[in-house]
Amino acid sequence: VNGEFFGHTNNQHRKYYFDITEIVKSTGNEITVFFESAATYSIRQANNYPYTVPGGGGYFKANRNFIRKCQSDFGWDWGPAFVPAGIWKDIGVVGFSEAFINYAVPQIFPDTEGGFRVTVNVYLQTAGPEVSGTVTVNLAGATAQEGFLSRDTGELLVTVDLGTYQKGKVDLWWPNGYGNASLYNMTVTVKSSKVCYIWYQLYM
Helix, strand or coil, X not given: CCCCCCCCCCECCCCCCCCCCCCCCCCCCCCCCCCCCHHHHHHHHHHCCCCCCCCCCCHHHCCHHHCECCHHHHCECCECCCCCCXXXXXXXXXXXXXXXXXXXXXXXXXXXCCCEEEEEEEEEEECCCCCEEEEEEEECCEEXXXXXXXXXXXXXXXXXXXXXXXXXXXXXXXXXXXXXEXXXXXXEEEEEXXXXXXXXXXXX
C-alpha cells in the first residue's frame, strides 16, 4: 500500500486481514499486488521437503499438493492445466473502531438420544487489546450469548454454545430425492462499548 510492503499470502482458501493503519492516507491510496507463479512455488516447496511426496501430478512438473490453491487449476479430466494467477474474490479496505465479525462456523454433534448439540465458532477481528463485549447467536429458535476480551489486535475466536436440540425439534436437511432440504437462518451479533455488528447467514 502506497509503496510499503505489509504482508503476503500463500493460501487461496483463507481470508487475510492486514493492519495498514500507519500507512493508509485519507485520499489517494494505491494498492499493489505481486504474484509468483503457482507452478514455480509448488516445485520449490516440493524440492525443499525432506522426502518425495507422491500425488503431485505431471502437469508442468508442478507439485500441486504443495500449494493451497484450487487443484483443478493444475489440470483435471475436464479442463486444461493453465495454472492461473490473480486476485480471488474481493479485496478492500475495512475501517472499524473495536471489533467486527469475520465469519462464523456452526458445529453439530449428534447425541445418543437422536438430538444435536450445537456450538458456533465466531471469528472476530479486533482493533486492539482489551476490547470487550458480547457475541449473541440465534439459530433455529435457540439463543445463546458469550462474552469476550481481546488480548491483542487481530483474530479472536469466541465459541458460543447453543446447547442441545432435542430429537424432532428441528427439521433435518435431506439430499435430493430423500426429503426436504430444510434451512435455518443464523444471526450473529457482536456488541461492544462502541459498535453493534450483525452478521446473517442461511444454514442447514
